[in-house]
Amino acid sequence: MSDKKKIAVLGAGVMGTGIGQTFAMKGCEVMMIYVYDDKLRAKPIETMTANLKILAENGVIDEKEIPEITGRVRCTESLEEAAEFADIIFECIVENLAVKQDYFAKLDALCPQTTILATNTSAISVTEIAEKSVHKERIIGTHYWNPAYLMPLVEVIKTKYVSEDVVKATYKLLEEAGKCPVIVEKDVPGFLANRMQHALFREAISIVEHGIASAEDVDKAIKYGFGMRLGVRAPMEVIDAGGTDLTYSIHKYLFPHIESSTEPSPLLKQKMDEGKLGFKSGEGFMKWSKEDIEQSQKNLLEGLIKVARALDRI
Numbered sequence: 001m002s003d004k005k006k007i008a009v010l011g012a013g014v015m016g017t018g019i020g021q022t023f024a025m026k027g028c029e030v031m032m033i034y035v036y037d038d039k040l041r042a043k044p045i046e047t048m049t050a051n052l053k054i055l056a057e058n059g060v061i062d063e064k065e066i067p068e069i070t071g072r073v074r075c076t077e078s079l080e081e082a083a084e085f086a087d088i089i090f091e092c093i094v095e096n097l098a099v100k101q102d103y104f105a106k107l108d109a110l111c112p113q114t115t116i117l118a119t120n121t122s123a124i125s126v127t128e129i130a131e132k133s134v135h136k137e138r139i140i141g142t143h144y145w146n147p148a149y150l151m152p153l154v155e156v157i158k159t160k161y162v163s164e165d166v167v168k169a170t171y172k173l174l175e176e177a178g179k180c181p182v183i184v185e186k187d188v189p190g191f192l193a194n195r196m197q198h199a200l201f202r203e204a205i206s207i208v209e210h211g212i213a214s215a216e217d218v219d220k221a222i223k224y225g226f227g228m229r230l231g232v233r234a235p236m237e238v239i240d241a242g243g244t245d246l247t248y249s250i251h252k253y254l255f256p257h258i259e260s261s262t263e264p265s266p267l268l269k270q271k272m273d274e275g276k277l278g279f280k281s282g283e284g285f286m287k288w289s290k291e292d293i294e295q296s297q298k299n300l301l302e303g304l305i306k307v308a309r310a311l312d313r314i
Contacts, residue, residue, distance in 0.1 A: 004028050005173060008086035010103065011035055012042035012075065015120055016092035018148030021048045024072045025061075025149065026177050032075045033082045035093050035103075045070055051149060058305045060314060083110035088173065090142060091119045100124065101132040108133035116166055118142040122194060127159040127187045136161035140170055141184070143191055150304045152180040152313050155191050180313075196235075206259035208285060209267040215285035231311055 007023040008031040009016045020030045032044045048070055056063040076082060082089065089107060093099065100119060107117055117139045119129050126141035133139060141157025154174050158167060167183070174181040184192045204218045213221070229238075239247045271277070271284060278284030279293050288296075308314035 003176075005087040006085055007031070008033060008082040008089040009092060010082070010089055010107075011092035012038045012044040013092060014047075015144060015146060015148055016090070017042070017044040017047045018051070018146065019090050019092065019120065019144055020044060020073060021051060021069075021149045022177055022179070024048070024069045025052075028072065028177075029085075030073045031082050031085050032073060033079065033089075034075060034077045044075060045073060048073065051147070054301055055149075055305070058302060060305060060309075079106055079110055083107060083112075083115070086111070086115055088116040088118060088170070091117070091121075095121060095123055097124050097128060100129045104129055104139060105132040108135050108139075113138065116140065116170060118170065120144055122191075123189070125187055125189075126157045127161065130159055130161055137163040138166050140166055141187070141191070142170060142174070143193075145193070147301065147304070150301070150308065150314070152178070152308070153193065154179045154181045155184050155193060156181045157184040157187055157191055159187050202261070202265070203259050205265045205268055205285075206261075209265055231307060 004027055005023075007020065007028050009020045010033045012020075012032045012034055016032065020032050024030045034042070049066060052061065052066045052069060053063070055061045056066065061069075089111070091100065091103060091107075093103065100121065104117060104119070107115075111117065113135055115138065117133075119126055119139070119141055120143060121129065121141065122143055126139070130136040130139040136159070139159065140162050141155065141159070143155040143157065145151035145153050156167065156170055156174070171181050171183070182192060188195075190198065200222075204222075207213050207218055208215050233241070275281055276283045276285075279288055279296075282288050305314065
């Protein structure tokens, strides 16, 4: 990075640690801020080290770099210390509006007015998160995708208060950190990517619910079909390639037959009621042993590395 900013991350869980690691890998000084019982259960330096070892094993970095990267990271419980240190603070705490509002109000009161305050919320209105703060113009959404140190996308969400200078500065920082930021012009539920992802999930669950295909075959159809293409040619380009007229004809015929419910699937509710919670319980739509779960996690990380390398995104 040409202008190495000082990065603070509020919350030392999985997402916070991934964000901190992202910037430490780019040569930035990083401060992880413990909240609640983070200090007891979260081990950001140890987690980063484990993540970096996986990257080293797959040839992304040299193992000799690991101590240098983690050496740029320190931890604190003091908001005051972080406020004095940081050029930007990324918030990654519990998805609770009141809690987020209180933390942002505290940070807003402590930080110099030049400090950008960003939330990694995946569900809550960024505008609402800013409501209790005085300097609302410096509060912005930056929704990373897990694992944050591997996934390039970051959604930059505008609020009705945010200044264009803050939007531009945040976008530039993320670009220089090797991310692919996209601007979400309106602060709407689900922002940009989750709206599309959960529209797909709704149809996938509906297909299983109505006996059209098994859960296993739904996943295969995506993994070995259009899912392979999406990283190279995504929907809007596919539409233009085929023609807006063709897409219109397909939609006119198909839309009456696909899921359009505004409520979660009854099958999803049934799974919850039966205690079939997925990885958490060993069964959801499919059965998962401890070994299956570990292999799935390993496949995800190594697969993302392979895809990113193949598409020149790492």
